[in-house]
Amino acid sequence: MVIKLYGHPRSVCTTRVAIVLYQKEIPYELITIDFANAEHKSPAFKEKQPFGQIPYLEDNGFIVFESRAICRYLAMKYKDQGPRLLPDFNNLHATALFEQALSIEVANFDAYAMPAVLENVIKKMRGQTPNPEVFNALIEELDAKLKGYEVILSKQKYLAGNEITLADLNHLPYGALLLVAGSDILSKQGPNFSRWWNELLALDSWKAVSQGVPEKSNF
Ligand SMILES: N[C@@H](CCC(=O)N[C@@H](CS)C(=O)NCC(=O)O)C(=O)O
Structure with a gap:
Protein backbone atom coordinates (compact mmCIF):
# COMPACT_ATOMS: atom_id res chain seq x y z
CA MET A 1 0.00 0.00 0.00
CA LEU A 86 22.02 10.02 6.46
CA PRO A 87 25.55 9.43 7.76
CA ASP A 88 27.26 6.07 7.87
CA PHE A 89 25.94 4.90 11.24
CA ASN A 90 28.92 2.55 11.59
CA ASN A 91 31.12 5.63 11.72
CA LEU A 92 30.88 7.04 15.26
CA HIS A 93 32.25 10.47 14.37
CA ALA A 94 30.04 10.88 11.28
CA THR A 95 27.01 9.89 13.36
CA ALA A 96 27.92 12.36 16.12
CA LEU A 97 28.34 15.18 13.58
CA PHE A 98 24.99 14.30 12.00
CA GLU A 99 23.26 14.44 15.41
CA GLN A 100 25.04 17.72 16.06
CA ALA A 101 23.75 19.14 12.77
CA LEU A 102 20.19 18.00 13.52
CA SER A 103 20.36 19.74 16.88
CA ILE A 104 21.78 22.90 15.32
CA GLU A 105 18.68 23.21 13.16
CA VAL A 106 16.30 22.70 16.08
CA ALA A 107 18.16 24.84 18.65
CA ASN A 108 19.72 27.59 16.55
CA PHE A 109 17.38 27.97 13.58
CA ASP A 110 13.88 26.65 14.17
CA ALA A 111 13.81 28.16 17.68
CA TYR A 112 13.87 31.63 16.06
CA ALA A 113 12.55 31.12 12.51
CA MET A 114 9.41 29.28 13.62
CA PRO A 115 8.18 31.91 16.13
CA ALA A 116 9.15 34.69 13.69
CA VAL A 117 6.93 33.12 11.02
CA LEU A 118 4.24 32.62 13.65
CA GLU A 119 4.43 36.30 14.55
CA ASN A 120 4.28 37.81 11.06
CA VAL A 121 2.53 35.18 8.93
CA ILE A 122 0.38 32.86 11.03
CA LYS A 123 -0.94 35.59 13.33
CA LYS A 124 -2.07 37.59 10.28
CA MET A 125 -3.80 34.50 8.88
CA ARG A 126 -5.64 34.19 12.19
CA GLY A 127 -6.68 37.85 12.11
CA GLN A 128 -4.34 38.73 15.00
CA THR A 129 -1.91 41.66 15.07
CA PRO A 130 1.80 40.85 14.79
CA ASN A 131 4.15 42.49 17.28
CA PRO A 132 7.07 44.05 15.34
CA GLU A 133 9.26 44.17 18.47
CA VAL A 134 8.89 40.44 19.01
CA PHE A 135 9.56 39.75 15.32
CA ASN A 136 12.62 42.01 15.13
CA ALA A 137 14.13 40.53 18.30
CA LEU A 138 13.77 37.00 16.89
CA ILE A 139 15.39 37.99 13.60
CA GLU A 140 18.25 39.67 15.46
CA GLU A 141 18.86 36.55 17.52
CA LEU A 142 18.68 34.36 14.41
CA ASP A 143 21.17 36.64 12.65
CA ALA A 144 23.66 36.07 15.49
CA LYS A 145 23.19 32.29 15.26
CA LEU A 146 23.74 32.31 11.51
CA LYS A 147 27.28 33.56 12.07
CA GLY A 148 27.95 30.13 13.54
CA TYR A 149 26.61 28.53 10.37
CA GLU A 150 29.10 30.56 8.35
CA VAL A 151 31.99 29.15 10.41
CA ILE A 152 30.82 25.56 9.92
CA LEU A 153 30.04 25.99 6.23
CA SER A 154 33.41 27.59 5.54
CA LYS A 155 34.99 24.22 6.40
CA GLN A 156 32.54 21.80 4.80
CA LYS A 157 29.83 21.77 2.14
CA TYR A 158 26.91 20.87 4.38
CA LEU A 159 25.98 21.09 8.02
CA ALA A 160 26.97 17.52 8.91
CA GLY A 161 29.95 17.17 6.56
CA ASN A 162 30.47 17.06 2.81
CA GLU A 163 27.27 15.17 1.97
CA ILE A 164 23.79 16.61 2.07
CA THR A 165 21.67 15.18 4.91
CA LEU A 166 18.29 15.59 6.53
CA ALA A 167 19.87 18.21 8.78
CA ASP A 168 20.23 20.54 5.78
CA LEU A 169 16.82 19.80 4.27
CA ASN A 170 15.01 20.36 7.57
CA HIS A 171 15.75 24.09 7.29
CA LEU A 172 13.89 24.66 4.05
CA PRO A 173 10.22 25.20 4.91
CA TYR A 174 10.63 27.75 7.71
CA GLY A 175 13.71 29.28 6.09
CA ALA A 176 11.79 30.05 2.90
CA LEU A 177 8.88 31.48 4.88
CA LEU A 178 11.13 34.08 6.53
CA LEU A 179 10.99 36.05 3.30
CA VAL A 180 7.19 35.86 3.30
CA ALA A 181 7.34 37.04 6.93
CA GLY A 182 9.22 40.13 5.73
CA SER A 183 12.84 39.29 6.54
CA ASP A 184 15.64 38.92 4.01
CA ILE A 185 18.07 37.88 6.72
CA LEU A 186 19.04 34.66 4.93
CA SER A 187 20.22 36.55 1.85
CA LYS A 188 22.44 38.85 3.95
CA GLN A 189 24.80 36.21 5.32
CA GLY A 190 28.38 35.29 4.47
CA PRO A 191 29.46 33.59 1.22
CA ASN A 192 29.42 30.05 2.58
CA PHE A 193 25.98 30.33 4.11
CA SER A 194 24.72 31.87 0.84
CA ARG A 195 26.21 29.05 -1.25
CA TRP A 196 24.57 26.46 1.04
CA TRP A 197 21.19 28.15 1.23
CA ASN A 198 20.96 28.84 -2.51
CA GLU A 199 21.84 25.23 -3.25
CA LEU A 200 19.01 24.06 -1.01
CA LEU A 201 16.53 26.44 -2.64
CA ALA A 202 17.56 25.13 -6.07
CA LEU A 203 16.80 21.47 -5.25
CA ASP A 204 14.18 19.86 -7.50
CA SER A 205 12.56 18.31 -4.42
CA TRP A 206 12.06 21.79 -2.94
CA LYS A 207 10.72 23.16 -6.23
CA ALA A 208 8.23 20.28 -6.37
CA VAL A 209 6.68 21.09 -2.98
CA SER A 210 7.41 24.73 -2.19
CA GLN A 211 4.17 26.05 -3.70
CA GLY A 212 2.07 23.37 -1.99
CA VAL A 213 2.55 19.64 -1.55
CA PRO A 214 0.94 17.78 -4.49
CA GLU A 215 -1.83 15.33 -3.56
CA LYS A 216 -0.06 12.43 -5.23
CA SER A 217 3.38 11.61 -6.48
CA ASN A 218 3.93 10.86 -10.15
CA PHE A 219 6.90 8.55 -9.70
N1 LIG B 1 6.97 19.27 15.97
C1 LIG B 1 5.87 18.98 15.10
C2 LIG B 1 5.12 20.27 14.87
C3 LIG B 1 3.91 20.07 14.03
C4 LIG B 1 3.13 21.36 13.89
O1 LIG B 1 3.37 22.36 14.57
N2 LIG B 1 2.16 21.34 12.98
C5 LIG B 1 1.31 22.47 12.81
C6 LIG B 1 0.99 22.70 11.36
S1 LIG B 1 2.44 23.04 10.41
C7 LIG B 1 0.02 22.19 13.57
O2 LIG B 1 -0.53 21.12 13.46
N3 LIG B 1 -0.43 23.18 14.32
C8 LIG B 1 -1.63 23.08 15.07
C9 LIG B 1 -1.38 22.98 16.54
O3 LIG B 1 -0.21 22.91 16.95
O4 LIG B 1 -2.36 22.97 17.27
C10 LIG B 1 6.38 18.37 13.79
O5 LIG B 1 7.53 18.65 13.42
O6 LIG B 1 5.66 17.59 13.16
Missing part, protein backbone atom coordinates in the same frame (compact mmCIF):
# COMPACT_ATOMS: atom_id res chain seq x y z
CA VAL A 2 1.25 3.47 -0.87
CA ILE A 3 2.50 5.64 1.99
CA LYS A 4 -0.16 8.03 3.30
CA LEU A 5 0.86 11.43 4.59
CA TYR A 6 -1.87 13.04 6.69
CA GLY A 7 -1.27 16.76 6.60
CA HIS A 8 -2.01 19.84 4.53
CA PRO A 9 -0.47 21.03 1.24
CA ARG A 10 0.49 24.39 2.80
CA SER A 11 1.64 23.14 6.18
CA VAL A 12 5.29 23.74 6.99
CA CYS A 13 5.87 20.39 8.68
CA THR A 14 3.99 18.47 5.97
CA THR A 15 6.28 20.18 3.47
CA ARG A 16 9.37 19.11 5.45
CA VAL A 17 8.33 15.46 5.00
CA ALA A 18 7.39 15.95 1.36
CA ILE A 19 10.90 17.16 0.52
CA VAL A 20 12.26 13.75 1.54
CA LEU A 21 9.52 11.94 -0.40
CA TYR A 22 10.63 13.83 -3.51
CA GLN A 23 14.37 13.50 -2.81
CA LYS A 24 13.95 9.75 -2.70
CA GLU A 25 11.07 9.51 -5.18
CA ILE A 26 8.89 7.58 -2.75
CA PRO A 27 5.29 7.15 -3.97
CA TYR A 28 2.83 8.73 -1.54
CA GLU A 29 -0.68 10.02 -1.17
CA LEU A 30 -1.41 13.22 0.75
CA ILE A 31 -4.56 13.00 2.83
CA THR A 32 -5.57 16.60 3.42
CA ILE A 33 -6.74 17.32 6.94
CA ASP A 34 -9.49 19.94 7.24
CA PHE A 35 -7.32 22.29 9.27
CA ALA A 36 -9.78 25.22 9.03
CA ASN A 37 -12.44 23.12 10.75
CA ALA A 38 -9.95 21.76 13.32
CA GLU A 39 -10.09 18.16 12.13
CA HIS A 40 -6.63 17.77 13.69
CA LYS A 41 -8.22 18.35 17.12
CA SER A 42 -10.86 15.65 16.67
CA PRO A 43 -10.72 12.51 18.85
CA ALA A 44 -10.26 10.36 15.72
CA PHE A 45 -7.21 12.37 14.64
CA LYS A 46 -5.76 12.50 18.16
CA GLU A 47 -5.90 8.73 18.32
CA LYS A 48 -3.19 8.78 15.65
CA GLN A 49 -1.44 12.01 16.68
CA PRO A 50 -2.17 12.64 20.38
CA PHE A 51 -0.95 16.26 20.23
CA GLY A 52 -3.47 17.22 17.55
CA GLN A 53 -0.83 18.38 15.07
CA ILE A 54 -0.12 17.60 11.44
CA PRO A 55 1.52 15.70 9.87
CA TYR A 56 1.56 12.02 10.61
CA LEU A 57 2.50 9.22 8.28
CA GLU A 58 0.92 5.82 7.83
CA ASP A 59 2.90 3.04 6.20
CA ASN A 60 1.05 -0.27 6.02
CA GLY A 61 -0.60 0.32 9.40
CA PHE A 62 2.55 1.72 11.03
CA ILE A 63 2.06 5.26 12.26
CA VAL A 64 4.75 7.83 13.02
CA PHE A 65 4.44 11.55 13.71
CA GLU A 66 6.83 14.50 14.28
CA SER A 67 8.06 15.69 10.88
CA ARG A 68 11.77 15.19 11.60
CA ALA A 69 11.16 11.66 12.87
CA ILE A 70 9.08 10.89 9.78
CA CYS A 71 11.93 12.15 7.57
CA ARG A 72 14.37 9.91 9.43
CA TYR A 73 12.04 6.91 9.07
CA LEU A 74 11.75 7.47 5.32
CA ALA A 75 15.49 8.00 4.87
CA MET A 76 16.24 4.79 6.77
CA LYS A 77 13.57 2.68 5.08
CA TYR A 78 14.63 3.86 1.61
CA LYS A 79 18.34 4.14 2.35
CA ASP A 80 19.32 2.57 -0.99
CA GLN A 81 16.98 4.77 -3.04
CA GLY A 82 18.11 8.23 -4.17
CA PRO A 83 20.44 10.42 -2.12
CA ARG A 84 21.32 8.84 1.22
CA LEU A 85 20.59 11.88 3.43
Whole structure:
Protein backbone atom coordinates (compact mmCIF):
# COMPACT_ATOMS: atom_id res chain seq x y z
CA MET A 1 0.00 0.00 0.00
CA VAL A 2 1.25 3.47 -0.87
CA ILE A 3 2.50 5.64 1.99
CA LYS A 4 -0.16 8.03 3.30
CA LEU A 5 0.86 11.43 4.59
CA TYR A 6 -1.87 13.04 6.69
CA GLY A 7 -1.27 16.76 6.60
CA HIS A 8 -2.01 19.84 4.53
CA PRO A 9 -0.47 21.03 1.24
CA ARG A 10 0.49 24.39 2.80
CA SER A 11 1.64 23.14 6.18
CA VAL A 12 5.29 23.74 6.99
CA CYS A 13 5.87 20.39 8.68
CA THR A 14 3.99 18.47 5.97
CA THR A 15 6.28 20.18 3.47
CA ARG A 16 9.37 19.11 5.45
CA VAL A 17 8.33 15.46 5.00
CA ALA A 18 7.39 15.95 1.36
CA ILE A 19 10.90 17.16 0.52
CA VAL A 20 12.26 13.75 1.54
CA LEU A 21 9.52 11.94 -0.40
CA TYR A 22 10.63 13.83 -3.51
CA GLN A 23 14.37 13.50 -2.81
CA LYS A 24 13.95 9.75 -2.70
CA GLU A 25 11.07 9.51 -5.18
CA ILE A 26 8.89 7.58 -2.75
CA PRO A 27 5.29 7.15 -3.97
CA TYR A 28 2.83 8.73 -1.54
CA GLU A 29 -0.68 10.02 -1.17
CA LEU A 30 -1.41 13.22 0.75
CA ILE A 31 -4.56 13.00 2.83
CA THR A 32 -5.57 16.60 3.42
CA ILE A 33 -6.74 17.32 6.94
CA ASP A 34 -9.49 19.94 7.24
CA PHE A 35 -7.32 22.29 9.27
CA ALA A 36 -9.78 25.22 9.03
CA ASN A 37 -12.44 23.12 10.75
CA ALA A 38 -9.95 21.76 13.32
CA GLU A 39 -10.09 18.16 12.13
CA HIS A 40 -6.63 17.77 13.69
CA LYS A 41 -8.22 18.35 17.12
CA SER A 42 -10.86 15.65 16.67
CA PRO A 43 -10.72 12.51 18.85
CA ALA A 44 -10.26 10.36 15.72
CA PHE A 45 -7.21 12.37 14.64
CA LYS A 46 -5.76 12.50 18.16
CA GLU A 47 -5.90 8.73 18.32
CA LYS A 48 -3.19 8.78 15.65
CA GLN A 49 -1.44 12.01 16.68
CA PRO A 50 -2.17 12.64 20.38
CA PHE A 51 -0.95 16.26 20.23
CA GLY A 52 -3.47 17.22 17.55
CA GLN A 53 -0.83 18.38 15.07
CA ILE A 54 -0.12 17.60 11.44
CA PRO A 55 1.52 15.70 9.87
CA TYR A 56 1.56 12.02 10.61
CA LEU A 57 2.50 9.22 8.28
CA GLU A 58 0.92 5.82 7.83
CA ASP A 59 2.90 3.04 6.20
CA ASN A 60 1.05 -0.27 6.02
CA GLY A 61 -0.60 0.32 9.40
CA PHE A 62 2.55 1.72 11.03
CA ILE A 63 2.06 5.26 12.26
CA VAL A 64 4.75 7.83 13.02
CA PHE A 65 4.44 11.55 13.71
CA GLU A 66 6.83 14.50 14.28
CA SER A 67 8.06 15.69 10.88
CA ARG A 68 11.77 15.19 11.60
CA ALA A 69 11.16 11.66 12.87
CA ILE A 70 9.08 10.89 9.78
CA CYS A 71 11.93 12.15 7.57
CA ARG A 72 14.37 9.91 9.43
CA TYR A 73 12.04 6.91 9.07
CA LEU A 74 11.75 7.47 5.32
CA ALA A 75 15.49 8.00 4.87
CA MET A 76 16.24 4.79 6.77
CA LYS A 77 13.57 2.68 5.08
CA TYR A 78 14.63 3.86 1.61
CA LYS A 79 18.34 4.14 2.35
CA ASP A 80 19.32 2.57 -0.99
CA GLN A 81 16.98 4.77 -3.04
CA GLY A 82 18.11 8.23 -4.17
CA PRO A 83 20.44 10.42 -2.12
CA ARG A 84 21.32 8.84 1.22
CA LEU A 85 20.59 11.88 3.43
CA LEU A 86 22.02 10.02 6.46
CA PRO A 87 25.55 9.43 7.76
CA ASP A 88 27.26 6.07 7.87
CA PHE A 89 25.94 4.90 11.24
CA ASN A 90 28.92 2.55 11.59
CA ASN A 91 31.12 5.63 11.72
CA LEU A 92 30.88 7.04 15.26
CA HIS A 93 32.25 10.47 14.37
CA ALA A 94 30.04 10.88 11.28
CA THR A 95 27.01 9.89 13.36
CA ALA A 96 27.92 12.36 16.12
CA LEU A 97 28.34 15.18 13.58
CA PHE A 98 24.99 14.30 12.00
CA GLU A 99 23.26 14.44 15.41
CA GLN A 100 25.04 17.72 16.06
CA ALA A 101 23.75 19.14 12.77
CA LEU A 102 20.19 18.00 13.52
CA SER A 103 20.36 19.74 16.88
CA ILE A 104 21.78 22.90 15.32
CA GLU A 105 18.68 23.21 13.16
CA VAL A 106 16.30 22.70 16.08
CA ALA A 107 18.16 24.84 18.65
CA ASN A 108 19.72 27.59 16.55
CA PHE A 109 17.38 27.97 13.58
CA ASP A 110 13.88 26.65 14.17
CA ALA A 111 13.81 28.16 17.68
CA TYR A 112 13.87 31.63 16.06
CA ALA A 113 12.55 31.12 12.51
CA MET A 114 9.41 29.28 13.62
CA PRO A 115 8.18 31.91 16.13
CA ALA A 116 9.15 34.69 13.69
CA VAL A 117 6.93 33.12 11.02
CA LEU A 118 4.24 32.62 13.65
CA GLU A 119 4.43 36.30 14.55
CA ASN A 120 4.28 37.81 11.06
CA VAL A 121 2.53 35.18 8.93
CA ILE A 122 0.38 32.86 11.03
CA LYS A 123 -0.94 35.59 13.33
CA LYS A 124 -2.07 37.59 10.28
CA MET A 125 -3.80 34.50 8.88
CA ARG A 126 -5.64 34.19 12.19
CA GLY A 127 -6.68 37.85 12.11
CA GLN A 128 -4.34 38.73 15.00
CA THR A 129 -1.91 41.66 15.07
CA PRO A 130 1.80 40.85 14.79
CA ASN A 131 4.15 42.49 17.28
CA PRO A 132 7.07 44.05 15.34
CA GLU A 133 9.26 44.17 18.47
CA VAL A 134 8.89 40.44 19.01
CA PHE A 135 9.56 39.75 15.32
CA ASN A 136 12.62 42.01 15.13
CA ALA A 137 14.13 40.53 18.30
CA LEU A 138 13.77 37.00 16.89
CA ILE A 139 15.39 37.99 13.60
CA GLU A 140 18.25 39.67 15.46
CA GLU A 141 18.86 36.55 17.52
CA LEU A 142 18.68 34.36 14.41
CA ASP A 143 21.17 36.64 12.65
CA ALA A 144 23.66 36.07 15.49
CA LYS A 145 23.19 32.29 15.26
CA LEU A 146 23.74 32.31 11.51
CA LYS A 147 27.28 33.56 12.07
CA GLY A 148 27.95 30.13 13.54
CA TYR A 149 26.61 28.53 10.37
CA GLU A 150 29.10 30.56 8.35
CA VAL A 151 31.99 29.15 10.41
CA ILE A 152 30.82 25.56 9.92
CA LEU A 153 30.04 25.99 6.23
CA SER A 154 33.41 27.59 5.54
CA LYS A 155 34.99 24.22 6.40
CA GLN A 156 32.54 21.80 4.80
CA LYS A 157 29.83 21.77 2.14
CA TYR A 158 26.91 20.87 4.38
CA LEU A 159 25.98 21.09 8.02
CA ALA A 160 26.97 17.52 8.91
CA GLY A 161 29.95 17.17 6.56
CA ASN A 162 30.47 17.06 2.81
CA GLU A 163 27.27 15.17 1.97
CA ILE A 164 23.79 16.61 2.07
CA THR A 165 21.67 15.18 4.91
CA LEU A 166 18.29 15.59 6.53
CA ALA A 167 19.87 18.21 8.78
CA ASP A 168 20.23 20.54 5.78
CA LEU A 169 16.82 19.80 4.27
CA ASN A 170 15.01 20.36 7.57
CA HIS A 171 15.75 24.09 7.29
CA LEU A 172 13.89 24.66 4.05
CA PRO A 173 10.22 25.20 4.91
CA TYR A 174 10.63 27.75 7.71
CA GLY A 175 13.71 29.28 6.09
CA ALA A 176 11.79 30.05 2.90
CA LEU A 177 8.88 31.48 4.88
CA LEU A 178 11.13 34.08 6.53
CA LEU A 179 10.99 36.05 3.30
CA VAL A 180 7.19 35.86 3.30
CA ALA A 181 7.34 37.04 6.93
CA GLY A 182 9.22 40.13 5.73
CA SER A 183 12.84 39.29 6.54
CA ASP A 184 15.64 38.92 4.01
CA ILE A 185 18.07 37.88 6.72
CA LEU A 186 19.04 34.66 4.93
CA SER A 187 20.22 36.55 1.85
CA LYS A 188 22.44 38.85 3.95
CA GLN A 189 24.80 36.21 5.32
CA GLY A 190 28.38 35.29 4.47
CA PRO A 191 29.46 33.59 1.22
CA ASN A 192 29.42 30.05 2.58
CA PHE A 193 25.98 30.33 4.11
CA SER A 194 24.72 31.87 0.84
CA ARG A 195 26.21 29.05 -1.25
CA TRP A 196 24.57 26.46 1.04
CA TRP A 197 21.19 28.15 1.23
CA ASN A 198 20.96 28.84 -2.51
CA GLU A 199 21.84 25.23 -3.25
CA LEU A 200 19.01 24.06 -1.01
CA LEU A 201 16.53 26.44 -2.64
CA ALA A 202 17.56 25.13 -6.07
CA LEU A 203 16.80 21.47 -5.25
CA ASP A 204 14.18 19.86 -7.50
CA SER A 205 12.56 18.31 -4.42
CA TRP A 206 12.06 21.79 -2.94
CA LYS A 207 10.72 23.16 -6.23
CA ALA A 208 8.23 20.28 -6.37
CA VAL A 209 6.68 21.09 -2.98
CA SER A 210 7.41 24.73 -2.19
CA GLN A 211 4.17 26.05 -3.70
CA GLY A 212 2.07 23.37 -1.99
CA VAL A 213 2.55 19.64 -1.55
CA PRO A 214 0.94 17.78 -4.49
CA GLU A 215 -1.83 15.33 -3.56
CA LYS A 216 -0.06 12.43 -5.23
CA SER A 217 3.38 11.61 -6.48
CA ASN A 218 3.93 10.86 -10.15
CA PHE A 219 6.90 8.55 -9.70
N1 LIG B 1 6.97 19.27 15.97
C1 LIG B 1 5.87 18.98 15.10
C2 LIG B 1 5.12 20.27 14.87
C3 LIG B 1 3.91 20.07 14.03
C4 LIG B 1 3.13 21.36 13.89
O1 LIG B 1 3.37 22.36 14.57
N2 LIG B 1 2.16 21.34 12.98
C5 LIG B 1 1.31 22.47 12.81
C6 LIG B 1 0.99 22.70 11.36
S1 LIG B 1 2.44 23.04 10.41
C7 LIG B 1 0.02 22.19 13.57
O2 LIG B 1 -0.53 21.12 13.46
N3 LIG B 1 -0.43 23.18 14.32
C8 LIG B 1 -1.63 23.08 15.07
C9 LIG B 1 -1.38 22.98 16.54
O3 LIG B 1 -0.21 22.91 16.95
O4 LIG B 1 -2.36 22.97 17.27
C10 LIG B 1 6.38 18.37 13.79
O5 LIG B 1 7.53 18.65 13.42
O6 LIG B 1 5.66 17.59 13.16
